[in-house]
C-alpha cells in the first residue's frame with residue numbers, strides 16, 4: 001500500500017488509507033485514488049472549505065485504491081474559483097495523471113503563453129494546471145516505450161525554476177518532485193507497524209515498511225503511525241512504486257543569481273562564473289517564521305527550536321525591562337519563550353485563543369482576516385493588570401492582528417506594551433507560494449517604524465534583524481547530503497529573489 005499526501009490534522013480513514021490534514025491550506029481540498037490499473041481507474045472527491053466539511057463517510061467509501069493523493073489549497077494564483085481545487089486530473093496519451101502542487105510558479109505568465117501557443121486549452125487560471133499540461137506533453141526526445149516520466153518531469157523542471165513541491169500519481173506509482181531551489185518543503189515518511197513508529201526517528205532497526213508517504217510537513221507522519229525518513233532534496237525526482245522508493249534524477253539549479261525587482265543590489269549581473277554556479281538553495285525562511293507547524297522538521301531541525309532561537313536573538317538585539325513576556329498565540333509562543341529564557345523575565349499568557357477559529361493570515365481576503373482576529377482572542381487580566389508587558393509576535397504582515405490586540409491589553413489594564421517581532425519587517429511581495437502579492441498591502445511600507453509603533457498602539461516596537469533571523473535559522477540547519485549547500489530565500493525581507501520574477505501573472 002502506498003499513501004501520498006501533500007499538506008498534512010483531520011483524520012480521514014477509508015478502506016486501506018489514512019489521510020491526515022492539518023489545514024496548511026484552508027480554502028479547498030481533494031483526494032484522488034487509483035487502483036493502479038491505469039485508464040478509468042481514478043476516483044476523486046473535492047470541495048471548498050475545511051477538510052471536515054468536505055469529506056463525509058459516504059464520500060470516503062468511494063475512494064478505494066492502492067495509491068492516493070490529497071491536497072489542501074492555500075490560494076496563491078488563480079483566485080478562489082472552485083475549479084482550482086486540487087489535485088488536478090487529466091487524461092494523458094497514456095492514461096490519467098493526477099497532480100498536487102504546493103507552491104507558485106514564478107514564470108507562470110510565460111508558461112501560460114507557451115502552453116496556449118501549443119494549442120492546448122486551459123480550463124482555469126491556476127498555475128498548477130500549467131504543471132499538469134506540461135507533464136502531459138511528450139518530452140522533446142520522444143518516448144519509445146510508454147510514458148517516460150523522468151524525462152517528462154525533467155522537461156517541466158527545466159521549464160520553470162521554482163516554486164513547487166509536487167506529488168504526481170500515475171497508475172500504481174507516485175512521483176515526488178522538489179524544485180531545484182527547494183523553496184517549498186517536501187519530505188518522505190515511512191509507514192511502519194505501530195510499535196515501531198514509537199521508536200526513535202531514523203533508528204536503524206530493520207522495520208517492515210507498510211507504505212511510503214510524501215508530505216509538505218513531517219508533523220503529519222506521527223499521527224498516522226509513520227516515521228520521518230528524509231527530506232526530498234532540491235531538484236530531486238523520486239519514484240514510489242510497489243517495488244519501493246528510488247531517486248530518478250537530481251536536476252541542478254539553473255545558472256542564475258539573485259534578482260532584485262525593487263532595490264539595487266550588487267547581486268544583479270557582473271558575477272563571476274563561480275559565483276553563479278555556487279548559488280545556494282532558497283528554502284523559504286517564512287516557513288520557519290510562521291507557515292510551518294512547530295513540530296515539523298526541516299534541514300535536520302525542528303521549527304519550534306528555530307522559533308525559540310529567534311526569540312533569544314530578539315532578546316539580545318532588543319532587550320527592555322518589563323514585568324512579563326507574552327505572545328500573540330499561537331505561532332509566536334516559542335519565540336516569546338526564547339525571549340524569556342534569554343532575558344530572565346518571566347513568561348505568562350495574556351491572551352486566550354479561541355481554538356475553533358483557524359489561522360487568520362492564510363485566509364484569502366482582508367475582511368475575513370479582520371473578522372477572524374476579532375473573534376479569536378480573550379484577555380487573561382490577572383497576568384497583565386498594572387504590568388509592563390513585552391508582547392512578542394512572529395511577524396507583522398498586513399497589520400490586521402497586532403493593533404486590535406494591543407487595544408485589548410490596554411483596555412484590560414496593561415501599564416506598558418512593548419512589541420517585539422521575531423522576524424524583520426516584511427516589505428516585498430512573495431511570488432513563490434505565500435499570498436502577499438503586492439507591496440501596498442504590507443504595513444511596513446505604509447509608515448516608518450516610529451509611526452508604526454504609535455499606529456498599532458505600542459510604547460515601543462522593535463523587529464529582529466535579517467542577520468539575526470538568518471543566524472537563528474542557520475545555526476542548527478544541516479545539509480541534506482554531505483556536500484549539499486544550505487541557503488534560504490529572504491526576498492520578502494530584502495528583495496533578493498532567487499531567480500527572475502515574471503510580474504505579468
Ligand SMILES: O=P(O)(O)OC[C@H]1O[C@H](OP(=O)(O)OP(=O)(O)O)[C@H](O)[C@@H]1O
Pocket residue numbers: 290328329330331332358359360361362393394395396397398399400401402
Ligand atoms: O500582520 P498580519 O497581517 O495580521 O499577519 C501576521 C499575524 O498572522 C499570523 O497569525 P495567525 O492568526 O494567522 O496564526 P497563528 O495562530 O498561527 O499565529 C502571524 O502569526 C501573525 O500573528
Ligand SMILES: NC(=O)CC[C@H](N)C(=O)O
Pocket residue numbers: 025072073074075076077078084101102103104105126127128433
Ligand atoms: N499551496 C497551494 O495550495 C497553492 C497552489 C497553487 N499555486 C494555487 O494557488 O492553487
Ligand code: SF4
Pocket residue numbers: 183283284285286287429430431432433434489490491492493
Ligand atoms: S519571498 Fe518570503 S515568503 Fe516568499 S518564498 Fe521567499 S522567504 Fe518565503
Ligand SMILES: [Mg+2]
Pocket residue numbers: 328329330331332394401
Ligand atoms: Mg499569529
